[in-house]
Amino acid sequence: NAGVMQNPRHLVRRRGQEARLRCSPMKGHSHVYWYRQLPEEGLKFMVYLQKENIIDESGMPKERFSAEFPKEGPSILRIQQVVRGDSAAYFCASSPRGQEGYTFGSGTRLTVV
Amino acid sequence: KQEVTQIPAALSVPEGENLVLNCSFTDSAIYNLQWFRQDPGKGLTSLLLIQSSQREQTSGRLNASLDKSSGRSTLYIAASQPGDSATYLCAVLSNTGNQFYFGTGTSLTVIP
Numbered sequence A: 001n002a003g004v005m006q007n008p009r010h011l012v013r014r015r016g017q018e019a020r021l022r023c024s025p026m027k028g029h030s031h032v033y034w035y036r037q038l039p040e041e042g043l044k045f046m047v048y049l050q051k052e053n054i055i056d057e058s059g060m061p062k063e064r065f066s067a068e069f070p071k072e073g074p075s076i077l078r079i080q081q082v083v084r085g086d087s088a089a090y091f092c093a094s095s096p097r098g099q100e101g102y103t104f105g106s107g108t109r110l111t112v113v
Numbered sequence B: 001k002q003e004v005t006q007i008p009a010a011l012s013v014p015e016g017e018n019l020v021l022n023c024s025f026t027d028s029a030i031y032n033l034q035w036f037r038q039d040p041g042k043g044l045t046s047l048l049l050i051q052s053s054q055r056e057q058t059s060g061r062l063n064a065s066l067d068k069s070s071g072r073s074t075l076y077i078a079a080s081q082p083g084d085s086a087t088y089l090c091a092v093l094s095n096t097g098n099q100f101y102f103g104t105g106t107s108l109t110v111i112p
Helices: none
Strands: A005-007 A010-013 A019-024 A033-035 A043-050 A052-058 A065-068 A077-078 A086-095 A110-113 B004-008 B010-014 B020-023 B030-038 B043-053 B056-059 B062-067 B072-077 B086-095 B101-102 B108-110
Touching: A005 A086, A010 A019, A019 A086, A019 A110, A033 A065, A033 A077, A033 B101, A043 A065, A043 B101, A052 A065, A077 A086, B004 B086, B010 B020, B020 B030, B020 B086, B030 B062, B030 B072, B043 B056, B043 B062, B043 B072, B072 B086
Parallel strands: A010 A110, B010 B108
Antiparallel strands: A005 A019, A019 A077, A033 A043, A033 A086, A043 A052, A065 A077, A086 A110, B004 B020, B020 B072, B030 B043, B030 B086, B056 B062, B062 B072, B086 B101, B086 B108
């Protein structure tokens, strides 16, 4: 069991480009969560998804950010028209049934230049 | 809205010392509390998980306590080692289970 896999580990984008972050949950986990860690700040919840459904997106910025977890394949966090303030570490976690058994990935570090 | 605070923000101790990290939270309606370790540039490693009905959990040299009514948790590390140097994060899971609320962490340095 490879754990929660996030790729890429590091991503550099120029302002205005799109960033796509991928998260493959642990085998058997159907719940996926995305968190963002800004420099010198704690991790903040962004969105919670189950297969093909967004359950809670209360932490997601209203513009430029979107997330999906299709029936097949990894969960994708998409950031359109990136700005310098989007530079952060983005962590994905998965669980088998919500509330229990959370496992975090190693994160994707996005740098916007 | 749940707020999680960790004190101190940074701590430097000589090897072998016992130490205590503190975490406080404002809303006692939590599902569980978890302590994580984060190494620079790395992901989060779960250290201890305390269910809301429990008072403490132990794993090796680590002991975590939970006082839900007062909104406090402590992480006790016995006989610290240089390999314990990392940032320690406290997180409470909301009753709905939808999200963790994280503190900003305590950065620990253990000096050989």
